[in-house]
Amino acid sequence: MVENLKPLTSLRFFAAVWVVFYTWWGKGDFGPIPAFFAKGYLGVDLFFVLSGFILCHVYLKQAGEGRFRYGSFLWNRLARIYPLHLFTLVVLMLLGGAAALMGMSIDPNVLSWRTLWAQLTLTHAWGVTDVSGWNHASWSISAEWFAYLTFPIFAAAAWALHKRPRVAVVLALGALFGAFALYRSLTGEDLTEGTFIGGAFRIVPSFAYGSALYLLWRSNLLSDMRIAWGLLGLSLAGVIAATSLWAPDVLTIALFGPLVLSLGALAHAEKNPLASKPLVYLGEISYSVYMLCIPWQLLAVNGAAKLLGLESEQLPIWAWAPLVALLPVFAAATYQFIEKPARLALKGLSARRLRERTTPQVA
Numbered sequence: 251m252v253e254n255l256k257p258l259t260s261l262r263f264f265a266a267v268w269v270v271f272y273t274w275w276g277k278g279d280f281g282p283i284p285a286f287f288a289k290g291y292l293g294v295d296l297f298f299v300l301s302g303f304i305l306c307h308v309y310l311k312q313a314g315e316g317r318f319r320y321g322s323f324l325w326n327r328l329a330r331i332y333p334l335h336l337f338t339l340v341v342l343m344l345l346g347g348a349a350a351l352m353g354m355s356i357d358p359n360v361l362s363w364r365t366l367w368a369q370l371t372l373t374h375a376w377g378v379t380d381v382s383g384w385n386h387a388s389w390s391i392s393a394e395w396f397a398y399l400t401f402p403i404f405a406a407a408a409w410a411l412h413k414r415p416r417v418a419v420v421l422a423l424g425a426l427f428g429a430f431a432l433y434r435s436l437t438g439e440d441l442t443e444g445t446f447i448g449g450a451f452r453i454v455p456s457f458a459y460g461s462a463l464y465l466l467w468r469s470n471l472l473s474d475m476r477i478a479w480g481l482l483g484l485s486l487a488g489v490i491a492a493t494s495l496w497a498p499d500v501l502t503i504a505l506f507g508p509l510v511l512s513l514g515a516l517a518h519a520e521k522n523p524l525a526s527k528p529l530v531y532l533g534e535i536s537y538s539v540y541m542l543c544i545p546w547q548l549l550a551v552n553g554a555a556k557l558l559g560l561e562s563e564q565l566p567i568w569a570w571a572p573l574v575a576l577l578p579v580f581a582a583a584t585y586q587f588i589e590k591p592a593r594l595a596l597k598g599l600s601a602r603r604l605r606e607r608t609t610p611q612v613a
Contacts, residue, residue, distance in 0.1 A: 259533035302460025333592035375449025472515035
């Protein structure tokens with residue numbers, strides 16, 4: 251039975267909220283965005299680090315011992331991400347149709363029918379389209395799909411170094427800084443600017459970093475909970491300072507390492523508020539929070555601006571704040587009625603097919 255690392259689940263919610271504030275701030279009429287929230291797009295890279303860590307936590311031993319089922323792995327990952335992705339596509343189609351009927355304008359890049367094939371095949375972060383289209387946030391889901399498809403490569407590299415975790419982390423950090431340098435030399439941009447173009451490459455160093463951090467975690471480096479709490483405080487302070495001072499993004503991503511490592515260690519701490527049921531549940535709905543961020547913004551902000559008779563789409567704080575607060579409420583609904591049931595149904599279908607293939611047939 252794989253251990254549930256509850257503090258890392260809780261962290262996912264804070265990463266999603268960071269992205270939400272980055273995305274929504276410009277829709278509020280209350281001053282310039284603080285540097286910390288302006289760097290909220292890095293919440294996606296934190297998700298990537300967490301993804302490498304958790305997938306190695308669940309599957310690395312299987313891969314190393316030759317028990318890894320690639321087809322089953324991909325099906326389970328698809329069951330995790332695809333239903334909600336498809337749901338948000340349908341929602342945006344309906345919103346576009348409703349906007350047209352009401353005579354409201356909508357960004358043509360949102361209803362980009364020529365990119366629909368890439369959305370449906372989860373390849374829209376692989377540089378195959380020239381606009382993001384539809385639910386822009388889903389580019390990161392396409393990047394995750396790329397990492398899932400290539401997971402055996404990450405697992406092989408991690409298993410080769412599973413007895414040398416410190417070496418693995420040093421190599422992963424070198425790859426992270428090297429990837430940023432390479433991307434800038436090729437494009438003139440930071441790697442964190444890569445979304446529908448460059449997104450598949452953007453996830454690679456962060457996912458590998460997370461995989462290496464898992465090796466360090468499983469070596470029980472942080473067995474003393476006092477040190478783990480101290481490291482958590484220092485890493486949080488480091489992330490806040492780096493983003494507030496506009497430090498290079500690669501440095502902030504590197505600082506995600508001790509943050510994830512300390513929270514992983516604190517999964518063993520007694521009376522840990524980060525492992526409380528409310529926070530863990532918020533972490534569980536974080537994918538819905540993230541995927542509904544833009545659809546809800548398009549619906550709520552445009553609707554509120556129209557109701558208030560505003561010429562711009564910048565809302566006063568008293569209108570903006572409740573709309574943001576409602577996002578987790580709707581996310582909880584989509585999690586309970588769409589995301590979770592669909593995932594369980596698809597996984598159940600896979601399990602039934604596996605049982606049918608392995609059950610001896612009676613003549």
